[in-house]
Amino acid sequence: MAMQIEFVSPEDILYSGEGTQVVARTRGGGELAFLTGHEPFIGSLVPCEVRVTEASGDVKRFAVRGGFVSVTRAEVTVLSEAAIPAGDIDVSQAQADLAAAQAAEVENPEDPYAREDRVWAELRLQAAGQGDASVAH
């Protein structure tokens, strides 16, 4: 049985479709999988990769910059400032962001915003399959 899955950002609805499973990482709860008929649930997400199994059986991966997941029996809604399908990640942009965030962190190690930016840049690179090790070709 399929459920309605939506990714909502402050600017737009990023994704809307039917699927059978959503896997996300909540703060404190580790990775959780939601199937159709999950009990009503609201969780804080850490920046993570969210995997959606569509009705067709395809798995879609999204880099999600934290936020919330709200689950009712027939719906899963991911609320996030940014959620990018793995295929659409701009690798050079992410690398530039990573460099900028690292520089900001060196300057002020206490800056929570810099750390957040760095984590987000790293996550995008990882989701795009461009982890640190595989950058140079």
Place this chain on the structure above:
Amino acid sequence: MELIAATRVARAQQRARAARPYAEQLTSVIENLAAGGAEVDHPLLREVENVERVAFVVCAGDRGLAGPYNSAVLRMAEREIQALRADGGDYKILAIGKKVDDYFSFRRYNVDTAFVGFTDNPTYENAREIAQRVRQLFDSGEVDQVELLYTEFISLGTQSPVVRRFLPLESTAVMAEAGGGDGAALAGFSFEPSAEGVLQDLLPRYVEARLFAALLDSAASEHANRQRAMKAATDNAEELIVKLSRAMNRVRQESITTEIMEIVGGAEALGSDDDEKTFHEPMPAGDAGHIMTGAD
């Protein structure tokens, strides 16, 4: 320019619509939290009894030619600030839009930070940037309260400047009510890590989302005002063209008439010399006649 503004209003409205699901979802999460009775001691909820230092977040435009759009917000902001100062309070201004920065900097008001260059098409990133500064001021206790001044987009024909208390936030119950949700909070939600934990994460995002909504409303209002102003300008210009064309025609007609009069006058003057000859010649005859009658 009227047509450009018209398409931009449509786009700004479209963006405001697109932003609504997120705000609604956030509100519904808050409703569910409120139904679960979650209240936390969060810095964003910290109320101060004697509010002395207030930050004013003033949203207007980067550009003029938008009718009363900028001046209405600026006047309202100035009134608020004067009222606060009359009560002995201190203030800071966060200027959003070049016109706001120009206005208050020129009058030597205390402008803390100016955010410019995006008012006609704001992004969430802009809202985050502003929210960051607002929270720095509020969290550090530099200000006790934050007021948000912007132009509410009610309809295409109506936009009005408003002052809203921004921080500290109201309690979750009030937020849920003010959010205009359907109140259909489902009991029995489970929360991860906990209701309080979710709320901790949620409040800063709620702040950003509210700020973003205000920016979008302001942008739509700016374009609507500009469209009206430009329409009025076009109408006035057309009226003026008609009026001036008439004036021009009249002046031209007058000058032609004068010229004709001069020519006629000149011709008459010249002709009258001839006339004197042609007309006065028979005079002797008349005289003769007179003589003749006299001879009777």
